[in-house]
Amino acid sequence: MFSSVSPLTSSSMQQVVSIWVRDPRLQKNDFWHAYIDYEICLHTTSVCFTKKISCVRRRYSEFVWFRQKLKANSMPTTKLPDLPPKNPFFSLNNAQQITERMVGLQKFLEEILQDPLLLSDSCLHLFLQTQLSVSKIEACAAGRTHYSVVQAVQGYGLRRFHSTEDLQNSLSTSCDSDSDWYCHTLVPKLLKD
Numbered sequence: 001m002f003s004s005v006s007p008l009t010s011s012s013m014q015q016v017v018s019i020w021v022r023d024p025r026l027q028k029n030d031f032w033h034a035y036i037d038y039e040i041c042l043h044t045t046s047v048c049f050t051k052k053i054s055c056v057r058r059r060y061s062e063f064v065w066f067r068q069k070l071k072a073n074s075m076p077t078t079k080l081p082d083l084p085p086k087n088p089f090f091s092l093n094n095a096q097q098i099t100e101r102m103v104g105l106q107k108f109l110e111e112i113l114q115d116p117l118l119l120s121d122s123c124l125h126l127f128l129q130t131q132l133s134v135s136k137i138e139a140c141a142a143g144r145t146h147y148s149v150v151q152a153v154q155g156y157g158l159r160r161f162h163s164t165e166d167l168q169n170s171l172s173t174s175c176d177s178d179s180d181w182y183c184h185t186l187v188p189k190l191l192k193d
Contacts, residue, residue, distance in 0.1 A: 021106040081111035
């Protein structure tokens with residue numbers, strides 16, 4: 001595990017952003033198609049993040065999309081760090097290659113989180129703090145969803161439910177008057193998408 005301390009400061013208090021890329025897992029779509037995804041865990045005291053602790057899973061191709069999106073959204077003078085190179089001989093069974101890629105992805109994210117301008121990118125928050133697909137991240141960041149970026153980030157923790165019925169059963173025992181709108185309106189919309 002590695003952590004990154006962001007140089008951002010608010011008043012005289014330093015804001016910490018720690019990120020870990022860990023737990024590579026083999027995911028199989030079918031007999032012929034498989035890939036490795038990685039858990040990304042974020043822990044922060046930064047005011048740039050609505051959610052202070054989050055964990056999501058992402059695969060290498062999603063990192064490639066993420067870097068391209070950051071490049072398109074950033075200033076022309078912004079120098080983005082490189083991702084670990086795509087290896088045409090990458091083996092899902094080679095622990096050394098998987099570890100090297102994981103370390104490279106970690107380094108990439110640590111450098112991204114050091115840039116205050118990149119911290120304002122909605123795609124960064126959706127990528128690191130929701131399990132939305134890249135197409136849904138693009139739609140949400142462009143305002144083409146019925147939920148905002150903040151609502152998507154806050155609502156992600158409820159995606160552990162397998163069905164709307166599971167969610168509704170849980171909500172009936174856990175909602176209070178302050179969170180009624182969130183529990184009964186936003187979450188079912190997020191699940192429907």
